[in-house]
Amino acid sequence: MLKLIVQRLLALLPLLFIVSVLTFSFTSLLPSDPVDLIIGDTGTEEQYEIVRERLGLNEPIHLRYLQWLGRAVQGDLGSSFFNSVSVMGAVMQRLPVTLSLTAMSALIAIVIGVAAGVAAALRPRSWVDRFATIGATFGQAVPNFWFGLILVAIFAVNLRWFPATGFTPLTESPWEWLRSVILPSIALGTSSSAAIARQVRSAMVGVLQQDYIRAARAQGLSTRRIIFRHALTNALVPVVAVLSFQITVLLGGALIVEQVFAINGLGTLAIAAVRQQDIPLLQGLVLVMVGLVVLVQLATDIIYGLLNPKARPS
Amino acid sequence: MKALIRNSIVSAVVCVGLGLGATANAEPSGTFKYAEQVKLITMDPQQQSGSGVPYLRPVYESLFEKAPDGKAVPLLATGYEIDGLNVKIMLRQGISFSNGEAFNAEVAAANINRGVQLAIIEGLKTVESAEAIDDYTFVIKLKEPDPAIIDSLCYTGGMMLAPAAMADPTIDRNPIGTGPYVHSKDQSREGEVQVYTPNPTYWDKEMIGLSRYEVWEIPDDTARLNALKTGQIDAGNWLANPQAAIIDRTAGLKLVRNTGGLNYHVIISDREGTVVPAFADRNVRLAMAHSIDRAAFGKAVLFGLSEDSYQPYAKGSWAYNPDLEGVYAYDVDKAKEYMAKSAFPDGFTFDMPSIPIYQSRLEALAGFFKEIGITMNIAPVEPGTLARRSRTTDFPATNLVWNTNTDPKFLSLRYIYEDAAYNPFKTKPSEELLSLAEAGLQSVETDVRGPIYQKLAAKLAEEAFLIFVANSPILIGASEKTDANPTVVYRYGEDSINLRGLKAND
Numbered sequence: 001m002l003k004l005i006v007q008r009l010l011a012l013l014p015l016l017f018i019v020s021v022l023t024f025s026f027t028s029l030l031p032s033d034p035v036d037l038i039i040g041d042t043g044t045e046e047q048y049e050i051v052r053e054r055l056g057l058n059e060p061i062h063l064r065y066l067q068w069l070g071r072a073v074q075g076d077l078g079s080s081f082f083n084s085v086s087v088m089g090a091v092m093q094r095l096p097v098t099l100s101l102t103a104m105s106a107l108i109a110i111v112i113g114v115a116a117g118v119a120a121a122l123r124p125r126s127w128v129d130r131f132a133t134i135g136a137t138f139g140q141a142v143p144n145f146w147f148g149l150i151l152v153a154i155f156a157v158n159l160r161w162f163p164a165t166g167f168t169p170l171t172e173s174p175w176e177w178l179r180s181v182i183l184p185s186i187a188l189g190t191s192s193s194a195a196i197a198r199q200v201r202s203a204m205v206g207v208l209q210q211d212y213i214r215a216a217r218a219q220g221l222s223t224r225r226i227i228f229r230h231a232l233t234n235a236l237v238p239v240v241a242v243l244s245f246q247i248t249v250l251l252g253g254a255l256i257v258e259q260v261f262a263i264n265g266l267g268t269l270a271i272a273a274v275r276q277q278d279i280p281l282l283q284g285l286v287l288v289m290v291g292l293v294v295l296v297q298l299a300t301d302i303i304y305g306l307l308n309p310k311a312r313p314s
Numbered sequence: 315m316k317a318l319i320r321n322s323i324v325s326a327v328v329c330v331g332l333g334l335g336a337t338a339n340a341e342p343s344g345t346f347k348y349a350e351q352v353k354l355i356t357m358d359p360q361q362q363s364g365s366g367v368p369y370l371r372p373v374y375e376s377l378f379e380k381a382p383d384g385k386a387v388p389l390l391a392t393g394y395e396i397d398g399l400n401v402k403i404m405l406r407q408g409i410s411f412s413n414g415e416a417f418n419a420e421v422a423a424a425n426i427n428r429g430v431q432l433a434i435i436e437g438l439k440t441v442e443s444a445e446a447i448d449d450y451t452f453v454i455k456l457k458e459p460d461p462a463i464i465d466s467l468c469y470t471g472g473m474m475l476a477p478a479a480m481a482d483p484t485i486d487r488n489p490i491g492t493g494p495y496v497h498s499k500d501q502s503r504e505g506e507v508q509v510y511t512p513n514p515t516y517w518d519k520e521m522i523g524l525s526r527y528e529v530w531e532i533p534d535d536t537a538r539l540n541a542l543k544t545g546q547i548d549a550g551n552w553l554a555n556p557q558a559a560i561i562d563r564t565a566g567l568k569l570v571r572n573t574g575g576l577n578y579h580v581i582i583s584d585r586e587g588t589v590v591p592a593f594a595d596r597n598v599r600l601a602m603a604h605s606i607d608r609a610a611f612g613k614a615v616l617f618g619l620s621e622d623s624y625q626p627y628a629k630g631s632w633a634y635n636p637d638l639e640g641v642y643a644y645d646v647d648k649a650k651e652y653m654a655k656s657a658f659p660d661g662f663t664f665d666m667p668s669i670p671i672y673q674s675r676l677e678a679l680a681g682f683f684k685e686i687g688i689t690m691n692i693a694p695v696e697p698g699t700l701a702r703r704s705r706t707t708d709f710p711a712t713n714l715v716w717n718t719n720t721d722p723k724f725l726s727l728r729y730i731y732e733d734a735a736y737n738p739f740k741t742k743p744s745e746e747l748l749s750l751a752e753a754g755l756q757s758v759e760t761d762v763r764g765p766i767y768q769k770l771a772a773k774l775a776e777e778a779f780l781i782f783v784a785n786s787p788i789l790i791g792a793s794e795k796t797d798a799n800p801t802v803v804y805r806y807g808e809d810s811i812n813l814r815g816l817k818a819n820d
Binding site (some may be wrong): 038048089156 | 356433434478484486487501504506530532533534537540541544545694698699701702735
């Protein structure tokens with residue numbers, strides 16, 4: 001297992017390098033210009049040139065990239081074009097927000113998805129199964145930002161049970177933190193719960209027809225024990241792969257849902273960085289997001305190995 | 315401009331209490347929460363090129379400020395004298411910055427010189443330098459006559475930074491001014507909320523009414539609306555969009571239309587017909603002006619929150635010309651007559667640059683122009699590049715907004731002079747237009763300048779290379795309690811609340 005972790009972490013380095021080159025190149029190819037935003041509508045050509053020079057934008061792109069890379073390998077991702085806020089500081093400040101949202105969404109997705117999938121698999125073609133299937137279809141079809149707006153309208157604006165906007169850090173107030181993440185997490189996690197429910201149902205139906213399950217039943221084991229000890233453990237193996245993918249989707253989806261709930265996470269930062277063509281900030285964000293995705297995949301491989309000994313590296 | 319203009323200290327005393335309507339409790343209490351639609355970029359006023367002034371006002375005070383009637387009155391200054399190219403400014407004594415540094419003429423001059431050197435603030439572009447002549451008097455030397463210089467010192471150009479802040483490379487997040495509040499970095503959350511607490515060294519403590527002031531960064535219009543509905547914020551600013559229209563018709567909320575705003579207009583850049591020969595024909599330009607159904611445009615595109623516009627200034631401005639109301643009112647028949655009289659009766663085609671927020675505006679305009687045989691191709695440009703592209707000959711025409719609170723002298727600097735920023739084809743202005751533009755610079759008195767700029771607006775309407783379409787006022791959404799709070803005074807021409815004397819709603 002240690003070998004697997006080391007292998008994956010080593011593979012992360014060339015991946016980050018390639019991603020950084022691509023991000024830097026593509027961003028620099030965009031026709032818009034951060035200097036326009038800095039000097040505003042009334043800026044002159046002279047000011048434009050002064051600011052371009054100050055930001056180093058007149059340097060050839062490969063030199064700018066190498067300078068950035070030189071600092072990045074020392075842990076310095078630079079500062080935003082627009083202020084003195086360090087990229088690392090900005091990203092690290094927002095990372096817990098997006099991780100909170102993603103973790104809570106994943107939890108909701110797993111609880112609802114596994115429960116619905118198991119319930120549907122135990123009674124195939126029953127009303128429970130049909131209800132779960134319709135629910136899963138609905139969950140996957142509904143855009144999360146729209147669902148978020150509906151949740152805000154009902155539970156925040158009308159009922160006032162939850163705040164309509166904003167995020168409270170866990171360290172400030174655990175109760176307010178929970179209240180601030182619950183609606184966005186439901187909005188975000190619903191489609192993933194649908195995907196997980198479908199996968200769990202399909203896997204469970206297959207597992208419940210296996211000989212060892214029939215043997216367990218013949219031995220007189222309780223239904224609960226058969227489901228949770230024998231069937232679900234095996235059915236979860238393919239589910240873990242789906243979950244890994246869904247967590248990546250949740251990270252991406254958080255970018256949009258953060259806007260709806262005015263949550264100041266990586267998504268809000270990313271959208272501002274794209275709008276402003278803030279290349280250093282974009283670079284930092286992309287690297288962090290890639291790192292997160294790789295870590296999720298690594299965690300998946302580890303869990304996969306724990307659930308399925310045959311999948312462990314020799 | 316030759317005359318000596320004196321502004322008395324008495325007016326300073328009057329104005330300091332003015333703004334502001336009410337005095338606050340000796341003991342500051344309560345919180346007021348304001349939401350800003352633009353993200354905080356910098357807290358350095360001299361590097362601020364766009365919106366975001368509500369983040370600065372709690373900390374920074376300017377030398378002058380606008381009274382509710384729009385006139386410039388002293389704040390950190392006590393008065394001024396203008397003699398040709400020299401502007402002498404007298405300062406209030408006994409003021410210190412929140413870090414304890416003294417505010418005096420040397421510091422004020424250093425602030426102006428820094429603003430000139432950074433060259434971001436449009437209002438300081440006529441300034442050569444500034445110099446202290448005694449402890450509380452300094453002189454601003456102008457490069458050319460500038461009747462709007464005192465006006466410019468009401469905004470970011472006149473905001474005073476502490477010497478330590480000017481030397482701090484992280485000033486954009488560590489502001490130090492003389493204002494009633496200080497920025498609390500510890501309590502603020504970057505990208506989410508900026509928190510301000512009372513300035514213990516403030517020179518007019520009676521005017522501090524809050525124990526905490528917060529500016530929330532909520533760029534999403536719907537999220538900001540929800541925050542207002544649920545009481546998470548007390549007020550916030552909006553553009554003319556569906557969410558602002560919802561506030562306008564929601565019981566318990568109030569949409570305040572503050573003085574000033576944005577004037578949307580079409581600019582015929584190629585008015586000598588270098589690329590599009592038809593644009594040299596005044597009949598064509600008048601046809602275009604008459605073809606626009608401004609009422610329908612305002613209703614459909616600006617959600618009924620705008621007013622039809624035929625000139626650069628809105629009603630209430632000293633430069634507004636009432637005679638121009640409806641000067642090229644919607645009249646398709648008249649527009650077609652002008653086209654028939656022109657050398658281009660069969661119409662023509664041209665390209666117009668567009669950014670996403672202007673797309674619906676341009677689609678509406680394209681529909682109006684189509685009615686008279688003119689095909690306007692909408693050419694998307696990258697967001698953020700419209701202003702720069704409009705200063706080039708890439709497009710024969712463009713579309714922009716103009717802040718109606720801007721002094722009329724900038725109209726000439728942007729559109730009229732041969733070297734004006736938005737005159738990329740370097741068209742020479744007519745003699746009459748040029749002489750009016752020059753005449754407008756010869757006095758600082760709005761009573762004198764007003765009639766001149768009204769004539770200039772009439773001449774612009776006649777030449778029709780600037781086609782004004784709609785004025786959207788500054789829109790501030792407020793809760794019922796904020797609306798009923800007598801200490802809430804909206805700053806003239808700004809999307810912010812005057813914090814001197816502001817008390818919490820409860």
